[in-house]
Amino acid sequence: MSRRLRIAQVSPLYERVPPALYGGTERIVGYITEELVKRGHDVTLFASGDSRTKAKLVAPAPRALRLDGHPRDDLAFHLLELARVFEHPRDFDIIHCHIGHLAFPFSRLAGASTLHTLHGRLDLPDTFPVFRHFRDEPLVSISHAQRRPFKGLGVTWAGTVYHGVPLAKYPFSPARGTYLAFLGRISPEKRPDLAIALAKRLGIMLKIAAKVDPVDQVYFDRDIKPLLDHPLIDFIGEIRDDVKPDFLGRARALVFPIDWPEPFGLVMIEALACGTPVIARGCGSVPEVVLDGRTGFVVDTLEEMEAAVKAVDRIDRAECRRDVVRRFSVERMVDGYESIYQSVSGHARSA
Amino acid sequence: MSRRLRIAQVSPLYERVPPALYGGTERIVGYITEELVKRGHDVTLFASGDSRTKAKLVAPAPRALRLDGHPRDDLAFHLLELARVFEHPRDFDIIHCHIGHLAFPFSRLAGASTLHTLHGRLDLPDTFPVFRHFRDEPLVSISHAQRRPFKGLGVTWAGTVYHGVPLAKYPFSPARGTYLAFLGRISPEKRPDLAIALAKRLGIMLKIAAKVDPVDQVYFDRDIKPLLDHPLIDFIGEIRDDVKPDFLGRARALVFPIDWPEPFGLVMIEALACGTPVIARGCGSVPEVVLDGRTGFVVDTLEEMEAAVKAVDRIDRAECRRDVVRRFSVERMVDGYESIYQSVSGHARSA
Numbered sequence: 001m002s003r004r005l006r007i008a009q010v011s012p013l014y015e016r017v018p019p020a021l022y023g024g025t026e027r028i029v030g031y032i033t034e035e036l037v038k039r040g041h042d043v044t045l046f047a048s049g050d051s052r053t054k055a056k057l058v059a060p061a062p063r064a065l066r067l068d069g070h071p072r073d074d075l076a077f078h079l080l081e082l083a084r085v086f087e088h089p090r091d092f093d094i095i096h097c098h099i100g101h102l103a104f105p106f107s108r109l110a111g112a113s114t115l116h117t118l119h120g121r122l123d124l125p126d127t128f129p130v131f132r133h134f135r136d137e138p139l140v141s142i143s144h145a146q147r148r149p150f151k152g153l154g155v156t157w158a159g160t161v162y163h164g165v166p167l168a169k170y171p172f173s174p175a176r177g178t179y180l181a182f183l184g185r186i187s188p189e190k191r192p193d194l195a196i197a198l199a200k201r202l203g204i205m206l207k208i209a210a211k212v213d214p215v216d217q218v219y220f221d222r223d224i225k226p227l228l229d230h231p232l233i234d235f236i237g238e239i240r241d242d243v244k245p246d247f248l249g250r251a252r253a254l255v256f257p258i259d260w261p262e263p264f265g266l267v268m269i270e271a272l273a274c275g276t277p278v279i280a281r282g283c284g285s286v287p288e289v290v291l292d293g294r295t296g297f298v299v300d301t302l303e304e305m306e307a308a309v310k311a312v313d314r315i316d317r318a319e320c321r322r323d324v325v326r327r328f329s330v331e332r333m334v335d336g337y338e339s340i341y342q343s344v345s346g347h348a349r350s351a
Numbered sequence: 352m353s354r355r356l357r358i359a360q361v362s363p364l365y366e367r368v369p370p371a372l373y374g375g376t377e378r379i380v381g382y383i384t385e386e387l388v389k390r391g392h393d394v395t396l397f398a399s400g401d402s403r404t405k406a407k408l409v410a411p412a413p414r415a416l417r418l419d420g421h422p423r424d425d426l427a428f429h430l431l432e433l434a435r436v437f438e439h440p441r442d443f444d445i446i447h448c449h450i451g452h453l454a455f456p457f458s459r460l461a462g463a464s465t466l467h468t469l470h471g472r473l474d475l476p477d478t479f480p481v482f483r484h485f486r487d488e489p490l491v492s493i494s495h496a497q498r499r500p501f502k503g504l505g506v507t508w509a510g511t512v513y514h515g516v517p518l519a520k521y522p523f524s525p526a527r528g529t530y531l532a533f534l535g536r537i538s539p540e541k542r543p544d545l546a547i548a549l550a551k552r553l554g555i556m557l558k559i560a561a562k563v564d565p566v567d568q569v570y571f572d573r574d575i576k577p578l579l580d581h582p583l584i585d586f587i588g589e590i591r592d593d594v595k596p597d598f599l600g601r602a603r604a605l606v607f608p609i610d611w612p613e614p615f616g617l618v619m620i621e622a623l624a625c626g627t628p629v630i631a632r633g634c635g636s637v638p639e640v641v642l643d644g645r646t647g648f649v650v651d652t653l654e655e656m657e658a659a660v661k662a663v664d665r666i667d668r669a670e671c672r673r674d675v676v677r678r679f680s681v682e683r684m685v686d687g688y689e690s691i692y693q694s695v696s697g698h699a700r701s702a
Contacts, residue, residue, distance in 0.1 A: 060480070073477035075426070076452060080481045083456045101427060105434045109460035126424035129411070130431045 005341055006042045008085055009033045009055070010097040013077050016064040017051040021238050022185065022211045023066075024266045025119045028163055028333075029098050035334040044092070046081050060084055078102060086110040093345040096337070101127060104134035113345045115140060115158060115337075121261050121284075123149035131155055138344050140337075142264040143285030149261075158340050162289075163264050164333030165324065170273035172321045173249030176313060177276060179205035179234075181251035183244070183267050186224055187216045189260035191281075196227045198255060198305050203232065206255070209247055211238035249274035253296070253312045256280035257305065265289055269328040272296075275317035279308045289328075295320045356692055357393045359436055360384045360406070361448040364428050367415040368402040372589050373536065373562045374417075375617045376470045379514055379684075380449050386685040395443070397432050411435055429453060437461040444696040447688070452478060455485035464696045466491060466509060466688075472612050472635075474500040482506055489695050491688075493615040494636030500612075509691050513640075514615050515684030516675065521624035523672045524600030527664060528627060530556035530585075532602035534595070534618050537575055538567045540611035542632075547578045549606060549656050554583065557606070560598055562589035600625035604647070604663045607631035608656065616640060620679040623647075626668035630659045640679075646671045 009032060015023030018030035029047070036043045037054045045051065049059030060081035065072045082103055085095055089112035097103040097116045107114035117140040131153055138158040141147045147157065182195045192208060199206035208228075212220045228235045239247060248254065254271035262284035269289065271278055278296035280286045292298040296315060297308035326332075360383060366374030369381035380398070387394045388405045396402065400410030411432035416423045433454055436446055440463035448454040448467045458465035468491040482504055489509040492498045498508065533546045543559060550557035559579075563571045579586045590598060599605065605622035613635035620640065622629055629647035631637045643649040647666060648659035677683075 073475060076478045076481045079452060079456055080484055083459070083481075083484055086456070086460065101430060105430055105437070105457060106460065108434070109437065109457065124424060127427045130427045130434075133431055133434055 003342065004040055004042065005093040005345060006091065007036055007044070007341065008092045008095040009036075009043060009045045009047075010081065010085055010095065010099060010103065011045065011047040011051075012099050013048045013061045013074070013081060014064060014066045015048070017045060017047040017053060019064075019241065021240060024163075024264075025098055026064075027241075027266065028117075028119070031164060031166060031330045032096075032334055032337060035330050036338075039334070039338070046085055058084060075102075082106045086112060089113075094341045096341070101130050101134070104130065104137050107137055108134060114138070115340060115344050117142065117161070118146065119263065121263055122146055123261055128153060138340075140340065143262075143288050145261065145284045145288060146263045158344060159336065161333055161336035161340070162328055163266050163269065164328050164330040165266075165269050165273050166330050167273060167325060170245045170270055170324075171249070172273070172275050172318075174275060174317060176317065177249070177251040177253075179207050179251055180253055180255050180309070181248055181271070181276070182206060182208045182210065182255050183239075183248065183271075184210055185216070186210045186212045186220050188219055188223075189258060191257040191259045192224055193227060194257035194302060194305070195255045196224075196230075196233055197302060198257070198309065199232050200230065201302070201306060202309055204252075204309065205232050205234065207234045207236060207247070207251070209236045209239040209244075244270065245274055248276050251276050253309060254278045254280075255305070256286070258283050258286070260284065262286060269324055272320040272328070273324040275321050277312050277315040277317070277320055279305060279312065281305075291323060295323050354693065355391055355393065356444040356696060357442065358387055358395070358692065359443045359446040360387075360394060360396045360398075361432065361436055361446060361450060361454065362396065362398040362402075363450050364399045364412045364425070364432060365415060365417045366399070368396060368398040368404060370415075370592065372591060375615075376449055377415075378592075378617065379468075379470070382515060382517060382681045383447075383685055383688060386681050387689075390685070390689070397436055409435060433457045437463055440464075445692045447692070452481050452485070455481065455488050458488055459485060465489070466691060466695050468493065468512070469497065470614065472614055473497055474612055479504060489691075491691065494613075494639050496612065496635045496639060497614045509695060510687065512684055512687035512691070513679055514617050514620065515679050515681040516617075516620050516624050517681050518624060518676060521596045521621055521675075522600070523624070523626045523669075525626060525668060527668065528600070528602040528604075530558050530602055531604055531606045531660070532599055532622070532627070533557060533559045533561065533606050534590075534599065534622075535561055536567070537561045537563045537571050539570055539574075540609060542608040542610045543575055544578060545608035545653060545656070546606045547575075547581075547584055548653060549608070549660065550583050551581065552653070552657060553660055555603075555660065556583050556585065558585045558587060558598070558602070560587045560590040560595075595621065596625055599627050602627050604660060605629045605631075606656070607637070609634050609637070611635070613637060620675055623671040623679070624675040626672050628663050628666040628668070628671055630656060630663065632656075642674060646674050 011029040015026040017026045019026045043055035045053045045055040048064040049062040061077045086106040089110040095114045135155045141160045248271045268278045282298040290296045362380040366377040368377045370377045394406035396406040399415040400413040412428045437457040440461040446465045486506045492511045599622045619629045633649040641647045
C-alpha cells in the first residue's frame, strides 16, 4: 500500500451512503470510502446520519434529505457540512468533495488540499464564471466526454476516473436473458418513450424500473403513463438496490436511449458486470463505456436500436463481465483516486 | 461624521440596485449604500452589473438574475460574489452582507469583520443548525418580532435596525385619498383575497399593484383572477418604482392583510411617508411599524378591517409622515448601521 492518508470524503446529503434506492453519486462515494478503509487509510465520511460505513461518520443532517418527507433547505445543510469539513483543514491530508462548485470557495479560503469529483453535466454556462474563478481547484472528470463544455475555461484537471462497481455485488449471469431492461429515472432526457417504442415494434418485453422525481411528474403523467398500458410494458417503479443485480442480470439487454450529455452512466457498467449487453445512444460518455460490437451497441436512431436488439445475442456475455473487471471495478477506480490523492496532498496551499 | 470606513455592501443579485420594479432587499441596500457614500465612507457595492450607484461597483453577474429572461443558477453567481468579497477581507473595515446564511462560512474562514442583515422570515427550522453553528456571526434584525423563532439558538444580535425610506422620494400628500391600495406580491400569505373581500363589502375602490412570481402563478390563476372581474377592483400589475409614491399617496389607506410573520414590510412605511394610513393585520413586525390608532390600525378579522376603514379618516395624515421622519428615514437607518459598524469593525477575528 502507498502512504497512509487522512482522507475526508464529502458526500451530497440527498441520499444516505450507500443509497437505499436511486442515487449514483452517494453510491460511488460509498464504494470509494469502504475501499479506502479496506486499504488502511484513515477515512472520515461526511454524509447523512443514516449512512452505513466503516469510516468515521460525521453527519451534518440526521437523515438523507430526499426521503425525509418534506421539502428541505438543502443549501443550509450542505453549508453546515462544508463548514464542519473546512474549519479543520489540517485534520486531513486530502479532502475529496463530491458536491460540485459549492465547495470551491471553502477549499480556497481554508487553503486545504482538496479534490473535486464532478458528477454532473457541465454544459451549464451559468456556472462557467465560477469554474473560471476557481480554475486552480483540482478537478476529476468521470469521463473524457464530460470535460468538453469546459474547453477554454482553463480549469485544472487532475485526471479522469471512471466509476466502478463491486464485482461481488453484481454477480455474472451467464444465461441470456429474456426482456429488455430500462433502469434509472423517468425524465425527458432519459427517453423512456424510445425504449417503449422499441419494445412495441419488436414485440419484446420491456421492464422499466425507474423513479419519478417531483420535477418530472408532469412529464410522466402526460407523456409516459399513457404508453404503459400494453401487455409488453411492465412498469415496476423504483427498485431497491439489492434487487438490481437480479433485474439487470436476467435481461437480454439494457436499453439506454439517452438524449443528453451523460457524464458517466453507472447503470451501464452495472448491467455489463452482470453480463448483460448495453444498447445505448452515443451521447456523452457512452462511446467510452460501451465497446461497440463487443459489449453492446452504440446507436442513434430507433431503427439502429431495432437492429441492435436483433444482433445483441451475438454479444459474448462473458466479455461484458471481463471488460468491467478490466476497466470498471471499484479497485480500479480507487487505484485512480489513490494515485491522484498522493500527488494533490503533497501540494497544500497557503490561504 | 464618525471615522471613515472602507465598507463592502453585499447585495443579492436577483434585482439590480436599486430595483426597477419589486425588490425590497436590493432597494434597502441601495439606500444604505448611497447614504454611506454621502457621509464620506469608502463604499464598494457588490451587486448586479446593471446597478446604479455612486459607490464603486463590483458585478459578479452582468445583469440582475430575475429579469434576465431565463432560469439562472443563482447559487453559482452568489458564490462568485462572495468569493470576490472574501478573498480580500483586508480591503474592508466592514463587510455588510444582505444575502443570509450563505455568507457565514465565508466570513468565518476569511476571519473578516462582517455584519449580516437578515431580510427574510426566520421561522425555518432547517436553517437552525447552520445559524447555531455560526452563532458568533453578528446579525442585524429588521424588527424585534423577526427574532422570535431564534429564541434559544444563542446567535449574536448586533442590533435591530428598522428599514428607512428617502423622504424626498416619497413626498407627503396632505389630501385624503379615495381608494384602498394593495401593493406588493400576489401570494397566499399576502392575502389579496381579504383586501378584495373588504373592498366589495364596503363598496369602495381597491387598486392592486402587484407582481405575480412564477411560483405563485397557479394561486393567482385559480384563487385571485376570478375575483378581479368586478367594477370596484382594479388590478394594475407590477408598477415601476417611480410611480409608487403617487399610487400610495393618493390612496385613502394601504391595506396590508398579511398572514405570515412579516419581517418588516417596507410598503407600510412607503405609504406612511406619503401620509397614507395603514390598515394591517398584526402579524410579525406590524405592531412595531404601525402605531395603532395614530398612523393606522392593527387588526385581525375582516370585520375589524371594515371598522378600521370606516374609522381611517380620523387618522391625521401629517402624523403618519411625522412618524416616518422620526423612525423610518434613510438617515435614521444609516445612523443605526454606522454605529454598529464602528463597534463590529473594531473586532476583526483571527481565522
